[in-house]
Amino acid sequence: MTFITPDVFLANVQPGNIYYFQSDQLNGTNQPHYFIALKNTENELVFFSCCTTQMERRLRFIERTGSPHSTLVGITPSAENGLQRESFVDCNSIIQHTHDEIAFLVTDGGIDYRGELEEEYLELIYQGIRDSILLEEEVQDLLIPE
Known part of the structure; x- marks a missing residue:
């Protein structure tokens, strides 16, 4: 196993990179999840979207909040993205x-x-972020590439 320093790791975080880790920001679970990097900012923040296999649960949430269906993006596993x-x-x-x-x-x-998320999925995620009625406009502007 090759050790990589945190500085080198962070310098290489790019939009579309997929990581597997446990986040204390997920409610109701302490299990590791797949996360897609969306933005690595100069003010030392990394923004992620979390992958889930619980489509029905997320769809109920989206319908309950009146959010557009485009805010739920399905991703097929591949050798490139590393999803199972x-x-x-x-x-x-x-x-x-x-x-x-x-x-x-x-x-x-x-x-x-x-792994690396295929570009077409990353574009669908950015479109879902644009379409979200729940995200603050400042967050949308920060995350969506120009």
């Missing part, structure tokens, strides 16, 4: 971690790079 099962991203929910939090995960061995 059909997964879904709720674009109404964005998770952020500081560089220090990610550095701790790297040092502790608690985060794994799994």
